[in-house]
Amino acid sequence: MNNERRQILKGAGAAAVVAVAAGAGLLKPGNVFAADWNKAAFEAKDVATAMAGIGATGAAESDQIVVDAPNIAENGSRVPVKVTSKIANTEHIIILAEKNTNPLIADFALSNGADGFISTAIKLGATGNVRAVVKAGGKVYTAAKEVKVTIGGCGG
């Protein structure tokens, strides 16, 4: 019996089954969310890696995005941030804090009539830019606002 040949055939068969299953969409993660959590981008420790991880490298500065946050945050553990995008068909609003240990904070995918608007509250570890990235029509845009932090909100 040619065992090596058996192994190769078994391997090929299994690979083919996986390929067919993936093609049929049977291997999607078993949750209701559109995409898996973007671990590489969220765990990135610098802005460039985080921006690359969300496909936003080289995003164009845009005055059509307004980042509304306080000039000075006395308490970095709860800093209100509103992002308004006037860019037509805004599909994603992404929020980063450039000086946080992990700069990427949140990625909001908008659909079915959701406006280019998100309001939330974030933690800021230190004085720095709060950056918004907007994806629309296959392009990426960005704008930022500096927030001075008196007491950092990331603990430690």
Add this chain to the structure above:
Amino acid sequence: MSGIRIKAAMSGDNAVVKCLMQHPMETGFRKDAKTGQLIPAHFINHVTATVAGKTVLDAQWGGAISANPFLEFRVAGAKSGDQVVISWEDNKGEKDSADATIA
């Protein structure tokens, strides 16, 4: 009882949806003041919202959304009486969901 509170009301042609979620949102970088040990990461990492059964928001979060997260979004084309459903899942696989009717 859900730990999500939702307020949804029409403002002109848009539904304005505001919600508060109960969650500690631990980054994993914070130390316990007594023991000096790092407090394990425990944060919501996925949030979805539907209006009248259609997904309007599908978000991924890290640990730097503030504890007991606040979220507001606006939806064009929604109408009074539509149902809003907001759901989250965290990095430990815990889940919560709540619904409200647009006023």
